[in-house]
Amino acid sequence: MATAGKDLSHYDKSKLPDASKMRIGIVVSEWNDDITENLYKGALDTLLDCGMHKDAIYRYDVPGSFELIYGCRKMQESTFSVPGKRQKRVLDAVIAIGSVIRGETAHFDFVCQGVTSGIKDLNLNKTRIPVIFCVLTDDTHAQSVARSGGIHGNKGSEAAIAAIKMAALKAN
Numbered sequence: 001m002a003t004a005g006k007d008l009s010h011y012d013k014s015k016l017p018d019a020s021k022m023r024i025g026i027v028v029s030e031w032n033d034d035i036t037e038n039l040y041k042g043a044l045d046t047l048l049d050c051g052m053h054k055d056a057i058y059r060y061d062v063p064g065s066f067e068l069i070y071g072c073r074k075m076q077e078s079t080f081s082v083p084g085k086r087q088k089r090v091l092d093a094v095i096a097i098g099s100v101i102r103g104e105t106a107h108f109d110f111v112c113q114g115v116t117s118g119i120k121d122l123n124l125n126k127t128r129i130p131v132i133f134c135v136l137t138d139d140t141h142a143q144s145v146a147r148s149g150g151i152h153g154n155k156g157s158e159a160a161i162a163a164i165k166m167a168a169l170k171a172n
């Protein structure tokens with residue numbers, strides 16, 4: 001099923017792992033920030049709705065989607081303070097948020113391929129911290145709007161659910 005016909009924002013909290021003690025990082029690209037800020041809001045609202053503590057959700061900003069690779073690796077390799085705990089701890093999952101929209105040249109293809117490959121590699125490194133791919137790769141701005149809180153829901157919410165599930169898998 002393509003995105004069309006699927007609500008990216010739909011989830012059933014009763015079927016999710018307990019997220020109340022999870023720590024999740026979100027790296028947000030500044031390119032197309034009208035889209036990426038909506039994706040971030042969707043992810044943040046969903047994580048909070050699923051019981052996460054707001055102080056256990058951490059954010060980095062990067063210039064563009066290609067820099068998501070570096071920003072997510074920095075998240076994987078960093079420790080963060082945790083509510084109610086004295087020692088800092090690593091994250092349970094990272095979400096990479098970006099919006100790539102096709103222009104006149106082949107640059108779209110190289111950015112999309114590069115960030116996809118880079119994030120794939122981050123899921124294979126020694127940190128063993130999952131990185132969720134929340135990067136829209138659209139032909140038009142209208143497609144991006146539809147997937148960041150529009151008629152197809154919010155991919156940020158979908159990514160938050162994936163992060164919770166993968167964080168639980170990491171803990172097993």
Ligand SMILES: Nc1c(NC[C@H](O)[C@H](O)[C@H](O)CO)[nH]c(=O)[nH]c1=O
Pocket residue numbers: 029031032063064065066067098099100101102111
């Ligand atoms: N055209 C888009 C870009 N391009 C910028 C690259 O991501 C990168 O920041 C630059 O090449 C410097 O390394 N980035 C997006 O996220 N979205 C685009 O549509």
Ligand SMILES: CC(=O)[C@@H](O)COP(=O)(O)O
Pocket residue numbers: 100101102103104105106107108109111
């Ligand atoms: C995804 C891109 O890099 C693209 O938006 C840049 O536009 P252009 O190909 O017209 O330079």
